[in-house]
Amino acid sequence: MKEKIIVIVGPTAVGKTSLGIQLAKALDGEVINGDSMQVYKQLDIGTAKVTEEEAKGITHHLIDIKQPDEPYTVADFKADATKKIKDISSRGKVPIVVGGTGLYIESLLYNVSHGGKAEPNDQFREEMQQIVDEQGRDYLHQLLREKDSSAADSIHKNNVRRVIRALEVIHETGELFSDFQSERQLEPVFDAFIIGLTTDRDVLYKRINERVENMIDNGLVDEAKLLYHTVPKDSQSTKGIGYKEFFPYFETKQEWDETVALVKQHSRNYAKRQLTWFRNRFDVDLWVDLVADSKQLEEVIEIGRKHLESD
Structure with missing residues (x-):
């Protein structure tokens, strides 16, 4: 029997973290992070990492498991997340995978290596x-x-x-x-119910711009400085949107306003790519706009419960 899991995907700033917590509370679940940057310690603001207050006691896995100078591959995530799913399921709880890194989610659900057989050179x-x-x-x-x-x-x-x-x-x-x-399996490895979060593009872009401003107010620049001064520039963590844009600013090659504008622009571009990826490569079971209508939450929870109870 395949393990039953719930997967929440969608662009940045659309509310994936919040929905994951709400579903976990309602369905007795635990969350598995599916975001490539949240695996890194010390990078909290720029990755929109869940806070202890936001988590409301819900266990989150695969967060803060690597130092910023350590690599973490798609193959690593696939192996780690698979172990977590089996462990959570064995304890009678519901694994809820939450994230916007399409390569990660696809490798987990459809057994895609994305060239993982080739060792780094x-x-x-x-x-x-x-x-x-x-x-x-x-x-x-x-x-x-x-x-x-x-x-x-x-x-x-x-x-x-x-x-x-x-x-x-x-x-x-x-x-x-x-x-x-092309090695992707037609049928998912797990019995997955995939929820896609979306909203009106203008609304999403406004939320992204506001989120960037809030991140800056809450210490994003300090995290970017930490990466700039302590982590080799070829490290995976330094490539994250919201961090790399500040490096030219630290080198006085770029003005502040341009830097902030680039963070916003790159974040919006990334959100567009995420939506395209999930729409084109995933069989999403339910697309929902909780930004426009939060009352749909109860319906989403009920649909998720029915999936878990189905044969």
Whole structure:
């Protein structure tokens, strides 16, 4: 029998954390983090990490499990989250996976490795980064297109880390990165009920802008400084939106207003990509707009309960 789980996905600033807690309270569940940045200790504000007060006693897993200079891969998440699901289920509680990192959720639900069989090759990555520095992102993306056009079609040129990873997989395994993408199982590994949160685009963008302002007021810049001064610049944690935009500001290469505007812009762009990802690659069982109508919460809880009780 597949373990029954609930999964909450959607763009940033749409209320995933809150819904996860409310469902966990109503259905006797525990939350498993599905956000790639919340695994890092000390990065609380910029990752919108749940506070003890917000958690209301609900147990949250896979938060604060890595130092900012440590890597954490899709394969790591897949293995860790699978263990947590089995543990939570064995104790008679409901695993509730909450997050906006599409690669993480897809790897967990559909057993996709995303090239996880290829070990990291630091020398190769440095060589590729040097190509970017000297010849630009377009040139690197063209290299990928020549080797694997399908992968190039699916990875934006600005996602340099992902382009390098695709090239690295090809280099290390001799197989196309896109072949790993096509290994996705048709049926989810778990008996998952997937809830997608969404809202009107203008409303969402306003919420994102306000969230950025609140993060700055609450100490986001201090977290960015911590990364800038203590963590190697090629670390995964330094690539997070809300942190990397401040680095040119610290180097006096960028004005404050431009920096804040970039954080907001990149956050909005990310939210758009998240929505596209979840709409195109996931069989979401229920799309709901709790921002516009919070009264739908009771209906969402009831639908979730029916899923858990179904054969």
